[in-house]
Amino acid sequence: MSNRIDKTFNSLRQENRKAFIPFTVLGYPDRETSLTAIQTMIDNGADVLELGLPFSDPMADGQIIESASKAVVETGFTTGDALELIASIRERNKNIPIVIMSYFNLALARGIEKFMKDLNSAGADGITFVDLPPEEGESVFTIAKENGIAPVMLVSPLTSPERLTRILAHASGYLYLISRAGTTGIAEKFDDKLSTLIAMLRSQSQLPVCIGFGISKPEHVTKMLDLGADGVVVGSKLVEILKDLSLPDPKTSDVTTHNPNARNDLFTAAVKQLVQATAKIEQCTSLQS
């Protein structure tokens, strides 16, 4: 139900806070670790979750998310597995909005209507298709809305006013403003027209504006919020930290001599790192209030 998204942004607005939106790839580096990582994000201040359905050919993603997605796909992870993970996150967390990031083919393969219904039953609130512009997506976005899934639309620094009108005709929940022309990843440079863009979005839409792509450091977060964003999405940076947490592969490592304590230590250390990164950014978002 998209009202979880609306409720969240309404209360953030009332508290004069900004949204911290972590992203990770569902099932990465393995199901158990993925769930723990997501819960860690929630427990440490995530306001909205963006969860990626792993796709074999994620052309809009940079190397970090691409590798993570492929690694998950190679384990035989299916959309059904992703739905189970979403459901178990929802079971433990009644209020946090969950927005799914996906490539269009995964919805097409499942059947658009079934895909949306299943997302809704699992407890998701929104969907972003990375490769479905309004020209191609009209009927898909309608089906999403009919099934209680908000189309969270992407706006790029290159989007013209004419295109923006087309995008806004479908947009719901919040707008996802891409920070620069490029792929997801860890960046140092952002488009210098961002504040103009935010102003353009504000003049045409009531929806909250969240910025993502390349945001990896607390100072990036501060910068985006200074520019007037209602929230920030941090993805690649978190996925990168998760990289070393996968369970040992019995095929490639010697399980009998594998030390479970060593793995736990590694896990704990990385989770702490993750919490720290999350908390740092949360601190920045809170400082704005």
Next chain:
Amino acid sequence: MKLATKFGNYGGTFVPETLMPALEQLEDSFLRFSADTDCMEDLSQRLKHYAGRPTPLYYAENLSREWGAQIYLKREDLLHGGAHKTNNALGQALLAKFMGKQRIIAETGAGQHGVACAMAGAMLGIPVEVYMGTVDVERQHQNVQRMELLGARVHRVDIGGRTLKDAINAALRDWVSNLDSTHYVLGTAAGPHPFPTIVKFFQSIIGKEAKDQFSQMTGTMPDEVVACVGGGSNAIGIFSAFIDLPEVALVGVEPAGKGIESTEHGAVLQLGSDGCLHGMISKVLQDPSGQIKDTHSIAAGLDYPSVGPEHAHLSTIGRATYSFASDVEAVETYQEVSRLEGIIPALESSHALAYVKRNGHGKLYGKRVLVNVSGRGDKDLERILEYVQQNR
């Protein structure tokens, strides 16, 4: 968009929002470029004096005697660079210049499109960077050396199946990050609109020439036109002149790899289903969840899990039919055509020829068959010798 973006239900612009303005700009520039008589004259002069068009049509007497059909070969293997890819690379490089772009990127499978772009870039003074999967770099390393000799930079793509699909992903990522300076010269009639239309436009010269030549040589039309299909650019190029002639059968030949009953093939139109990859809806080899499958073909240029949207459309409406040839058949045909006719066809083109060989004494017996020899096979020699040794 001003032009139709789809062929029936296939095609479209399924790309990230950031790419949409670039595709709109590309379509707009292409429309102005293709309507500009000076630009078209420039292209035509370069195709003639630089690339060596028209390429000959050759009646293959020995093959015809041996195989049973009357076999006519459209000799794109004689085009500068060694394959039909030069038609499109030259056209799009001129288009890039027309748009004021300072850099060209390309993907390549067999390396022929990369070589063609490197040549065009060298001639026009535009830096070229080519993405190529590491599996293809290894099996077509001669073409890597040619690209580098011609001044292009070759990026080795070491993820996924490490072939054409992965090279396209990498090129798209580069493009979306460098839209102001860069034109992406997509090498096949696939990808988001307007690429399938642009590539068809530049490759349709194959069909136009072949139709005229065939008519002059025989006073009639072929019974069947045959071409190999990976992404499908050489096939759509030669088919284009015959699509409106219902009496001419059109046959595309896909790679059956180690057999279509195996999991190692690239027979997309035989066994694929509707899906969305690389910005288009087309036939795709995918698992039930929609994850794209890895493909296999001994011919790097056919090793692709989807196909140009117009082929998906032609197949659906029944205007063209699609058959297949295996690695073994392609290798045997490669050797046989070399010995019988003194022409070494590319492993890709050998698939089209293998289909004719298989059916020459059957349904094609005595029929006039026009085959597009899309490229020459020198690049494959080492690989063939290796294959023969391993499978002896």
